[in-house]
Each structure stands twice: as structure tokens, then as C-alpha cells.
Amino acid sequence: MKPIKILVVEDNVTISSLLTDIFKREGWEVLTAMDGPDGVEKAQREMPDAVILDVMIPKMDGFEVCRTLHSDAKTSHIKIVMLTALNRKIDIEAAKAAGAADYVIKPFDTRKLIKKIQQLVRP
Numbered sequence: 001m002k003p004i005k006i007l008v009v010e011d012n013v014t015i016s017s018l019l020t021d022i023f024k025r026e027g028w029e030v031l032t033a034m035d036g037p038d039g040v041e042k043a044q045r046e047m048p049d050a051v052i053l054d055v056m057i058p059k060m061d062g063f064e065v066c067r068t069l070h071s072d073a074k075t076s077h078i079k080i081v082m083l084t085a086l087n088r089k090i091d092i093e094a095a096k097a098a099g100a101a102d103y104v105i106k107p108f109d110t111r112k113l114i115k116k117i118q119q120l121v122r123p
Contacts, residue, residue, distance in 0.1 A: 004028040004121050007048040009039035009065060010083070011057045015106075019052060019083075022110055036060025040068050043075055049121045053100075055084040055091065063098045070099025079120040083108065 006023055010016040011034050023030045031046055033039035035058040043051055051069065055062035062082060069075040082095040085106045095103045101120050104113055 004050065004117065005031070005046065005048040006117065007031045007033065007039065007043055007046065007051045009033045009036070009051060009057060009062070010054045011035060012054070015054075022114070026114060034058070036062070036065045039065050043069055043078060044072070047075070048078060050079040050081060050117050052081050052083050052117075055082060055086050055095070063094055066095065066098035066100050079117075081113075081116060081120070083113070 006028050008016055008019045008030060010019065016032050020030045020032060031042055031048060033042050037059050039051070039053065040060070053062045053065055062084065066080050066082070069078055069080065079101040080099060081102045081104060082100045083104045083106065084091070087105045092103050102116055104116065
């Protein structure tokens with residue numbers, strides 16, 4: 001079975017590095033992007049199995065990135081997990097409306113996040 005390919009779209013270098021290390025230890029291929037437009041471009045070019053997407057990122061927020069990927073026939077199948085400090089019900093509903101498959105609030109449990117991704121990518 002080929003390894004999971006995951007794109008982390010996160011502007012916080014510490015969190016991006018932490019997620020990269022965690023996912024690489026799982027044997028996954030990890031790509032990173034620091035802002036919305038870069039995340040969209042890399043998702044369209046690399047076709048990851050899943051995207052871990054922060055909401056508060058530069059140039060294009062995570063909701064818009066999610067809507068863009070979800071509305072494009074080429075990328076609409078990619079599972080998107082919003083990973084953010086925003087924990088209001090309105091934000092969770094906005095993520096679901098944009099096409100997110102799941103919503104994880106920071107701080108997060110590493111094992112639970114890995115399990116969620118595995119379940120989304122390989123049900």
C-alpha cells in the first residue's frame with residue numbers, strides 16, 4: 001500500500017514542523033505550504049490524499065482554500081481537515097459548509113489526529 005500523501009497548510013513554522021515530523025514518523029509523504037494560494041497550488045499539482053488546513057493563514061483564509069479545492073472537480077475528492085484555534089460553532093459550521101471533512105481544535109491530540117486522517121483516507 002502506498003504511503004499517505006498529506007499537505008500541511010500552516011503559517012506557524014513551529015506547528016508546521018511538528019506536524020511534518022509526526023506524519024513522517026507514520027511513514028507518510030508530507031508537503032507544506034505557508035499561505036492560502038500556495039496551498040491551493042500545491043494541492044492541485046501534487047494531489048495529496050488529505051490536507052491539514054489552518055483557518056488563519058495569509059493571503060487567503062482556510063475557509064476560502066477549502067471552498068476552492070472542494071469546488072474544483074480535480075481536487076474535490078481530497079479530504080480536508082481544518083486544524084485551528086477557532087472553536088466557535090459558527091466557525092465549525094463554516095468549515096463544513098466549505099467542504100471540510102473534519103474540524104480539529106488546537107491544541108490537539110496527536111494520536112487522535114492521525115487516526116482521523118487514516119479513517120478519512122482509508123475508511
